[in-house]
Amino acid sequence: MNDISLEQAQAVVEASLAKSREVGTAMNIAVVDAGGNLKAFGRQDGAWIGSIDISQKKARTARFFDMNTGDIGALSQPGGPLYNIEVSNGGLITFPGGIPLKVDGAVVGAVGVSGSTVENDHIVAQAGADALQ
Amino acid sequence: MNDISLEQAQAVVEASLAKSREVGTAMNIAVVDAGGNLKAFGRQDGAWIGSIDISQKKARTARFFDMNTGDIGALSQPGGPLYNIEVSNGGLITFPGGIPLKVDGAVVGAVGVSGSTVENDHIVAQAGADALQ
Amino acid sequence: MNDISLEQAQAVVEASLAKSREVGTAMNIAVVDAGGNLKAFGRQDGAWIGSIDISQKKARTARFFDMNTGDIGALSQPGGPLYNIEVSNGGLITFPGGIPLKVDGAVVGAVGVSGSTVENDHIVAQAGADALQ
Amino acid sequence: MNDISLEQAQAVVEASLAKSREVGTAMNIAVVDAGGNLKAFGRQDGAWIGSIDISQKKARTARFFDMNTGDIGALSQPGGPLYNIEVSNGGLITFPGGIPLKVDGAVVGAVGVSGSTVENDHIVAQAGADALQ
Numbered sequence: 001m002n003d004i005s006l007e008q009a010q011a012v013v014e015a016s017l018a019k020s021r022e023v024g025t026a027m028n029i030a031v032v033d034a035g036g037n038l039k040a041f042g043r044q045d046g047a048w049i050g051s052i053d054i055s056q057k058k059a060r061t062a063r064f065f066d067m068n069t070g071d072i073g074a075l076s077q078p079g080g081p082l083y084n085i086e087v088s089n090g091g092l093i094t095f096p097g098g099i100p101l102k103v104d105g106a107v108v109g110a111v112g113v114s115g116s117t118v119e120n121d122h123i124v125a126q127a128g129a130d131a132l133q
Numbered sequence: 134m135n136d137i138s139l140e141q142a143q144a145v146v147e148a149s150l151a152k153s154r155e156v157g158t159a160m161n162i163a164v165v166d167a168g169g170n171l172k173a174f175g176r177q178d179g180a181w182i183g184s185i186d187i188s189q190k191k192a193r194t195a196r197f198f199d200m201n202t203g204d205i206g207a208l209s210q211p212g213g214p215l216y217n218i219e220v221s222n223g224g225l226i227t228f229p230g231g232i233p234l235k236v237d238g239a240v241v242g243a244v245g246v247s248g249s250t251v252e253n254d255h256i257v258a259q260a261g262a263d264a265l266q
Numbered sequence: 267m268n269d270i271s272l273e274q275a276q277a278v279v280e281a282s283l284a285k286s287r288e289v290g291t292a293m294n295i296a297v298v299d300a301g302g303n304l305k306a307f308g309r310q311d312g313a314w315i316g317s318i319d320i321s322q323k324k325a326r327t328a329r330f331f332d333m334n335t336g337d338i339g340a341l342s343q344p345g346g347p348l349y350n351i352e353v354s355n356g357g358l359i360t361f362p363g364g365i366p367l368k369v370d371g372a373v374v375g376a377v378g379v380s381g382s383t384v385e386n387d388h389i390v391a392q393a394g395a396d397a398l399q
Numbered sequence: 400m401n402d403i404s405l406e407q408a409q410a411v412v413e414a415s416l417a418k419s420r421e422v423g424t425a426m427n428i429a430v431v432d433a434g435g436n437l438k439a440f441g442r443q444d445g446a447w448i449g450s451i452d453i454s455q456k457k458a459r460t461a462r463f464f465d466m467n468t469g470d471i472g473a474l475s476q477p478g479g480p481l482y483n484i485e486v487s488n489g490g491l492i493t494f495p496g497g498i499p500l501k502v503d504g505a506v507v508g509a510v511g512v513s514g515s516t517v518e519n520d521h522i523v524a525q526a527g528a529d530a531l532q
Contacts, residue, residue: 041440050197091220118214168434174307316463357486384480
């Protein structure tokens with residue numbers, strides 16, 4: 001199994017922090033490894049306390065299914081094929097802000113960001129993911 | 134980080150209790166501090182037992198995101214940007230009745246009220262929040 | 267079922283707070299009703315955050331078995347008849363600081379105190395319990 | 400309430416990582432803020448997965464009671480005054496490796512380290528704590 005290193009995970013966190021400062025937000029940023037387990041985390045001063053758990057759940061959700069969290073949310077609505085999948089795995093978060101992390105095309109983990117609008121959360125997470133490409 | 138004192142938290146509980154008696158309801162009233170941890174609590178005689186947990190979750194939810202719980206609920210509906218956010222943080226309550234507490238413009242905690250209609254819950258919580266201004 | 271009123275529960279909290287100030291400690295004080303459900307709570311400024319849960323568990327433990335928590339702890343040691351009873355009921359606390367509350371000889375709830383040595387916790391809880399006699 | 404900044408929390412993590420490399424261990428390092436909520440985290444490559452939770456519980460436990468986790472463990476043994484306190488607060492860890500973080504004498508959070516012997520865990524946590532003095 002290809003796996004993310006601590007050095008890579010910290011680079012993802014720093015890239016996300018840099019983008020968050022550029023956007024003017026206060027974020028929680030979580031990186032999980034290929035096994036879905038927490039590898040690195042940072043919370044900016046003044047960031048929502050409730051987003052600690054959400055950022056980690058976004059990262060885990062993205063790795064659990066190897067897709068962006070928002071893509072799962074499109075399938076989990078009432079009447080959708082994955083309705084209420086959020087109650088599984090101790091709680092999933094399926095709105096944007098979670099993105100799989102890849103090295104040479106292989107998923108090695110995921111990043112989850114929470115602390116602003118879901119649009120900003122996704123932008124900041126994407127900046128983190130781009131740091132690994 | 135500014136934090137609420139016990140004296141302030143008890144004043145919030147008493148103001149909410151006074152409003153609840155005026156409205157004719159039986160409420161659970163919870164106050165959490167800046168860290169989201171319980172600071173003061175009171176349950177009126179005959180109030181719903183199931184609202185002990187809901188009032189505390191409302192207070193925590195309001196502090197976790199520094200906004201009224203009802204505002205989060207407006208975003209967490211099916212098709213909304215925060216759909217099913219309620220499964221995070223060990224359970225969030227996103228209908229009205231939770232309000233951040235501020236002193237000199239800074240959030241120092243939150244109050245959560247549960248035991249009647251959500252309209253009454255919000256009115257009683259607001260009376261508590263107003264006691265700090 | 268005889269049950270404690272909010273007025274009585276708040277009197278227990280205030281009597282415990284007064285004793286805590288006299289002893290020079292910073293306490294968490296919880297009162298549960300006859301059903302074992304939280305009725306009133308207060309945390310002094312600077313009191314241990316970890317004692318929020320412990321004070322409530324002490325109060326519940328005392329009501330669950332209608333005896334002082336320390337008496338249960340004497341029975342739950344290795345080799346004792348109630349060994350590791352602490353893992354039941356979502357977690358019991360069996361060291362001193364939890365005392366049943368009685369009115370006219372009938373148990374109407376319990377008080378739990380945590381924040382100092384177990385000796386001080388018990389003294390402050392007893393002051394609360396005495397407020398009801 | 401004084402609180403730790405992200406910059407300070409990351410300095411604690413880096414100081415602990417440096418000490419861990421010096422000692423030759425693979426550690427999980429968690430920092431919580433004054434409210435007991437996760438602020439920064441890093442896991443070295445090859446570190447025990449089971450220590451993710453333990454490092455965080457050590458940090459929380461140290462902040463919950465403002466003392467080293469090992470000091471609590473000395474009191475929670477069979478026959479001790481805090482026997483089985485570990486079942487509270489969703490699980491406490493009371494062996495060494497958790498240390499309160501202070502700035503100018505005030506507790507602003509705590510660090511928890513897990514991944515080796517408890518002696519090594521404590522040494523690595525202490526190096527992190529020393530980074531703030």
